[in-house]
Amino acid sequence: MSADPRHHLGRLGERIAAEHLERRGFVVLARNYRTRWGELDIVAHDGERTVFCEVKTRRLGSSSTPLEGFREAQQQRVRKMAVGWLQEHPDRPHTAELRFDAVGVTIDATGRLAALEHLEGVF
Template sequence: MKILPISRPALGAEKERLACRFLEARGLRLVARNHRCRLGEIDLVMTDRGVLVFVEVRYRRSARFAAPAETVGPRKRQRLAAAAGHYLQQHPTRLPCRFDVLAITGPDAIDWIQDAFRVDE
């Protein structure tokens, strides 16, 4: 029996589910998944003890060329901030916000970077 490789979208969805379970096990609560707009996409929107958290999930099979978190450069941060602004226009809140990166390497090595960047950077 031949095992077919998993498609990129399916692999991305699988890693986002893994990330969500990882964060929920640490007390975060899921608010929204895959908020898309023309400005960008937010993988997960969660709450963490009174803070609204925009989570970018990054996956790499290995860190040989770059660790997953290193792939969130200035342009990606701008797109995340713009998408978060769009989300907040659609869902106003008084909660403070932060941006986290959840980097997955290999099958399940996870590095959670809380407050990974600020919009004013």
Template sequence: MQTHIGLGRRGETAAAAYLVRLGWTILARNWRCPEGELDIVAHDGAGTVVCEVKTRRSDRYGTPFEAISTDKAARLRRLTCAWAATHRARDAEIRIDVLGLLTDGDGFVVEHHRAVC
């Protein structure tokens, strides 16, 4: 289990670094409320973006994006609304992106899907 948790943490760190390279500002990491957790909340220069990070060693058991079920998407929307209410976010719309990371040995290959749910 620790190896799995470590991989997830490294993936989230790599995802945050990827977003910073894009010129985005990280607003929050691992934001928690009673309903759950948002991995990354960022600003892309135009608006607020919630980023769900899915990290895998391989796609042998499915791609990182296949982990976003209908239930997970609904939960992400609820968590995004909770974050917006807590922070009195004024953005008309907060986008939800998913970052799928596969390890390539030393680092990660990042695939970024925008406005997923």
């Protein structure tokens, strides 16, 4: 694991987001799935839908909120990565719906969750 504090913060946010999805009844199928276009943060399903979830994490007091950094270009990359994941995992649960969510996680100075915003079907 990288010694970069941003890397640690991002992984913490992804863990918190995965736990949030699990509490909501999702099973996490993949985390940090690497593709040639980048990394899918979380792929999950709840029996009815497969969700590709982008996670953005910030420290409390940052100049921007977590989801402000999620732009159209990144949405396009997440779509490409999702297609790649679906093609590479024919044994996955097949669901009637594919959805793209975004989860914004804010962490306080002690490393605890300060806020979590989950936007369903955001793009």
